[in-house]
Amino acid sequence: MSSPTLTIDLQALIANWRALDAMTTCETAAVVKADAYGLGLGRVSKALAGAGVRHFFVAQANEGVELRKVLGPGPRISVFSGHMAGDAGLLGANDLTPMLNSVDQMLRHVESLPGHRFGIQLDTGMNRLGMEPGEWVALRDIAVAQKPVLVMSHLACGDQPDHPMNAHQLNSFKEMSGELDVPLSLSATAGILLGKDYHFSLTRPGIGLYGGLPFGAAQPVVTLDVPVIQIRELEPGETVGYGNTWVATRPSRIATLGAGYADGLIRAMGGGARVFADDVACPLVGRVSMDMLGVDVTELTEDPTHMSILGPQQSVDDLAREAGTIGYEILTSLGPRYARLYRE
Amino acid sequence: MSSPTLTIDLQALIANWRALDAMTTCETAAVVKADAYGLGLGRVSKALAGAGVRHFFVAQANEGVELRKVLGPGPRISVFSGHMAGDAGLLGANDLTPMLNSVDQMLRHVESLPGHRFGIQLDTGMNRLGMEPGEWVALRDIAVAQKPVLVMSHLACGDQPDHPMNAHQLNSFKEMSGELDVPLSLSATAGILLGKDYHFSLTRPGIGLYGGLPFGAAQPVVTLDVPVIQIRELEPGETVGYGNTWVATRPSRIATLGAGYADGLIRAMGGGARVFADDVACPLVGRVSMDMLGVDVTELTEDPTHMSILGPQQSVDDLAREAGTIGYEILTSLGPRYARLYRE
Numbered sequence: 001m002s003s004p005t006l007t008i009d010l011q012a013l014i015a016n017w018r019a020l021d022a023m024t025t026c027e028t029a030a031v032v033k034a035d036a037y038g039l040g041l042g043r044v045s046k047a048l049a050g051a052g053v054r055h056f057f058v059a060q061a062n063e064g065v066e067l068r069k070v071l072g073p074g075p076r077i078s079v080f081s082g083h084m085a086g087d088a089g090l091l092g093a094n095d096l097t098p099m100l101n102s103v104d105q106m107l108r109h110v111e112s113l114p115g116h117r118f119g120i121q122l123d124t125g126m127n128r129l130g131m132e133p134g135e136w137v138a139l140r141d142i143a144v145a146q147k148p149v150l151v152m153s154h155l156a157c158g159d160q161p162d163h164p165m166n167a168h169q170l171n172s173f174k175e176m177s178g179e180l181d182v183p184l185s186l187s188a189t190a191g192i193l194l195g196k197d198y199h200f201s202l203t204r205p206g207i208g209l210y211g212g213l214p215f216g217a218a219q220p221v222v223t224l225d226v227p228v229i230q231i232r233e234l235e236p237g238e239t240v241g242y243g244n245t246w247v248a249t250r251p252s253r254i255a256t257l258g259a260g261y262a263d264g265l266i267r268a269m270g271g272g273a274r275v276f277a278d279d280v281a282c283p284l285v286g287r288v289s290m291d292m293l294g295v296d297v298t299e300l301t302e303d304p305t306h307m308s309i310l311g312p313q314q315s316v317d318d319l320a321r322e323a324g325t326i327g328y329e330i331l332t333s334l335g336p337r338y339a340r341l342y343r344e
Numbered sequence: 345m346s347s348p349t350l351t352i353d354l355q356a357l358i359a360n361w362r363a364l365d366a367m368t369t370c371e372t373a374a375v376v377k378a379d380a381y382g383l384g385l386g387r388v389s390k391a392l393a394g395a396g397v398r399h400f401f402v403a404q405a406n407e408g409v410e411l412r413k414v415l416g417p418g419p420r421i422s423v424f425s426g427h428m429a430g431d432a433g434l435l436g437a438n439d440l441t442p443m444l445n446s447v448d449q450m451l452r453h454v455e456s457l458p459g460h461r462f463g464i465q466l467d468t469g470m471n472r473l474g475m476e477p478g479e480w481v482a483l484r485d486i487a488v489a490q491k492p493v494l495v496m497s498h499l500a501c502g503d504q505p506d507h508p509m510n511a512h513q514l515n516s517f518k519e520m521s522g523e524l525d526v527p528l529s530l531s532a533t534a535g536i537l538l539g540k541d542y543h544f545s546l547t548r549p550g551i552g553l554y555g556g557l558p559f560g561a562a563q564p565v566v567t568l569d570v571p572v573i574q575i576r577e578l579e580p581g582e583t584v585g586y587g588n589t590w591v592a593t594r595p596s597r598i599a600t601l602g603a604g605y606a607d608g609l610i611r612a613m614g615g616g617a618r619v620f621a622d623d624v625a626c627p628l629v630g631r632v633s634m635d636m637l638g639v640d641v642t643e644l645t646e647d648p649t650h651m652s653i654l655g656p657q658q659s660v661d662d663l664a665r666e667a668g669t670i671g672y673e674i675l676t677s678l679g680p681r682y683a684r685l686y687r688e
Contacts, residue, residue: 002428003406034606034634035680059635060602060681062347080635081573081602084346085649102574123576127584128600128636132576156586165588229425230446232467232476240471242500244509256472258404258425262378262676267669268612290378290672291403291424292472305429325611328634332606333677336379337404 004226004259006338008039010047012219016209017048019217023192024199029055031188031206033063033080038264038332039210039222042070043342048209049075057204061087064096078119078150080129088112099152101129103139110146119150124172124186125165126156136176144180150202151182158190159214166194190214212327213317222331224310224338226259226275229292231303240294241286250298254285257293257307264333265293265309266323273322276313277304348570348603350682352383354391356563360553361392363561367536368543373399375532375550377407377424382608382676383554383566386414387686392553393419401548405431408440422463422494424473432456443496445473447483454490463494468516468530469509470500480520488524494546495526502534503558510538534558556671557661566675568654568682570603570619573636575647584638585630594642598629601637601651608677609637609653610667617666620657621648 021028030053036044045056045067055076058064061084064077071077076097082105083091083098091098092113099121100106109118120143123130130153131139153173157163173186183201189208191198193215208215211222234240234248248254257275261267267288274281275295286294295307310316316327323330365372374397380388389400389411399420402408405428408421415421420441426449427435427442435442436457443465444450453462464487467474474497475483497517501507517530527545533552535542537559552559555566578584578592592598601619605611611632618625619639630638639651654660660671667674 002404002425002431038606060346062681062683081346084571084573084602087346104574125583126586127576127578127582127598128630128633128638129573156583156588160587163588165583227428229428229473230448232471234471238471239469239500239509242470243504244500244507254471258428261673262382264677266610267673286472289472290676294472329605329611332634332679333608335676336680337406339406 002227002258003337003339004224004263005341006334007223007225007341007343008043009219009221009223009343010043011343012211012221013044013047013209014051016211016215016218016221017051017053017205020189020192020203020205020208020215024196024203026199027055027202029053029057029078029202029204030209031057031204032067033057033059033206034332037206037210037328038334040340040342041066045070047344055202061090061096061098065090065094068094068096080121082121082129083109083113083118092116097149099150100131102131103135106139106143117149118146119152120148122151122153122173122176124153124169124176126154126169128156129154133172133176144182148182150185151177151180152185152204155187155191158188158194161194166198170197207328210331211316212331220312220315222310222316223308224334225306225308226257226293227306228304229256229258231255231297239286242289243287246286246294252296253298253300255282255295255297255304255307257295258291259309259337260289260291260293262290263335263337264330266325266330266333268325269319269323273319274314276308276311279313281313282307346571346602347681347683348568348607349685350678351567351569351685351687352387353563353565353567353687354387355687356555356565357388357391357553358395360555360559360562360565361395361397361549364533364536364547364549364552364559368540368547370543371399371546373397373401373422373546373548374553375401375548376411377401377403377550378676381550381554381672382678384684384686385410389414391688399546405434405440405442409434409438412438412440424465426465426473427453427457427462436460441493443494446475447479450483450487461493462490463496464492466495466497466517466520468497468513468520470498470513472500473498477516477520488526492526494529495521495524496529496548499531499535502532502538505538510542514541551672554675555660556675564656564659566654566660567652569650569652570601570637571650572648573600573602575599575641583630586633587631590630590638596640597642597644599626599639599641599648599651601639602635603653603681604633604635604637606634607679607681608674610669610674610677612669613663613667617663618658620652620655623657625657626651
């Protein structure tokens with residue numbers, strides 16, 4: 001098989017959802033935006049629904065349309081970007097629940113889809129999505145009369161448990177939502193780990209389901225194996241790849257692997273990144289190309305036919321560190337060119 | 345329309361191919377690997393075939409299978425990764441021409457697909473793909489007897505015209521291919537620009553077709569417009585986004601836009617990157633989120649409904665510079681979530 005292969009362990013995914021669910025006494029939803037963090041909206045969502053998830057979150061209405069096709073009627077699908085101009089038809093026809101972010105969105109919603117289910121997103125300090133405290137004060141009574149099904153907000157620094165922003169946002173959320181008789185939600189994965197003050201009626205884990213930090217106890221979900229195209233011998237002084245950036249300092253054996261930055265192996269990954277032959281770590285050499293990687297396999301006693309980039313030896317967060325980013329971006333960048341195997 | 349919109353100008357693509365073709369007196373192929381550098385294999389390849397391209401290159405056999413479906417019989421489809429284990433069926437059934445990279449690949453090819461068209465890739469110093477000089481000396485007579493349809497190599501430093509590696513690879517290619525009665529190819533976009541010594545029988549432009557450097561005279565092919573989800577007022581001292589990394593130093597208006605790193609807006613893009621409302625540049629603020637960007641729109645006199653990230657004001661290479669990478673990675677990272685409009 002000449003394609004690199006991405007294996008997605010749906011049992012690990014379900015185990016992660018269950019583990020996060022067991023940390024709270026409230027309902028646990030699942031965030032499946034961005035093609036389920038790059039792992040495949042259809043297979044991931046069906047597996048989670050089969051495990052009992054009844055509430056899914058996406059970023060955009062178009063994603064909700066795809067998800068409704070996958071899930072059929074029944075499970076709730078909520079849309080973080082709310083009710084944007086032109087979305088009424090999609091929201092209405094696919095039973096999607098927008099999280100309204102502003103007075104503008106509220107007006108648009110009640111005018112174009114009166115009686116259609118909605119939630120409200122409040123901004124508690126991240127200044128990204130949601131109604132501001134002042135806006136909310138003015139709108140609150142009118143909004144509540146329309147019977148929102150959820151009032152939510154989002155933490156900006158949840159992955160830093162000691163950051164004062166967490167308590168600040170928690171207090172702000174409590175003040176803004178106090179005395180409402182509406183289900184409340186503040187936390188994604190990071191907030192679940194902050195403890196029960198942060199749980200409210202519903203949590204919305206995303207990255208933790210897919211095996212990423214800050215859920216350190218997550219089971220790894222993704223394995224990535226890449227075929228070796230060829231292996232060559234280099235003399236000291238010979239160079240590898242674009243720009244001649246790597247120079248052999250000893251007689252070396254260099255493998256060329258068939259995946260590159262078009263497959264989400266981010267170009268910023270430097271020589272610190274490693275690729276594995278069984279348990280032996282081999283360093284990347286030279287620049288990552290669009291479709292290929294160079295790897296120094298001098299230390300191996302046998303020529304590998306495939307090597308592992310993600311798996312038990314190296315997590316998405318390990319790889320992210322080498323690329324100067326976060327596990328989330330490694331996942332969402334994985335790209336369409338892999339053969340995808342789902343382990344049920 | 346709540347989706348971000350990627351507009352691909354197929355006339356500009358064709359004009360770029362014609363401009364590169366006009367720089368040489370030899371045949372000009374087109375490289376369409378990685379989903380035509382992220383712009384859509386089907387539409388891009390059909391447009392190029394309509395403009396007269398008869399030879400296409402992909403990285404992997406699987407891509408060739410897709411491309412054959414698009415093009416039908418006729419145009420030649422060559423595969424850079426050569427004949428890998430398990431690919432004989434795909435290569436045979438889809439009339440794909442592997443560029444054989446090693447003695448192993450040559451043996452595999454003549455054993456499993458005797459008489460099937462192939463080319464040979466030589467390594468002239470990049471140490472990534474292709475037969476080494478020593479390997480080639482041993483194999484050359486046997487290989488030539490099998491009638492390869494192309495002998496090719498690839499430049500490692502072609503985008504640096506003064507780099508001594510170019511002349512070194514040119515000489516090495518001439519030595520290795522001397523006196524062969526076989527069509528020869530050394531150059532992709534960068535090599536075309538190095539002048540006619542580098543052109544041989546066939547050139548293989550990729551990035552230049554799609555409007556990227558080093559083809560500075562390329563017409564821009566891609567326009568990217570992203571909807572504004574909401575705009576909020578900030579007081580000095582308020583923060584934006586994950587980790588509170590941006591702090592307002594004046595009363596500010598911040599727009600939240602509906603695209604993020606899951607859409608290829610690379611997280612490494614810092615505050616140097618800009619987003620445009622018509623011709624007014626507005627700086628990014630805070631970290632890029634998975635599905636969203638924050639932009640400081642304080643200087644605008646009118647609230648925008650959409651803003652432009654790629655277009656006449658900002659090229660893929662401009663954006664790449666802000667993300668510490670190259671235009672190629674911006675293109676191949678664009679992701680599946682855009683509405684794609686093709687301008688014919």
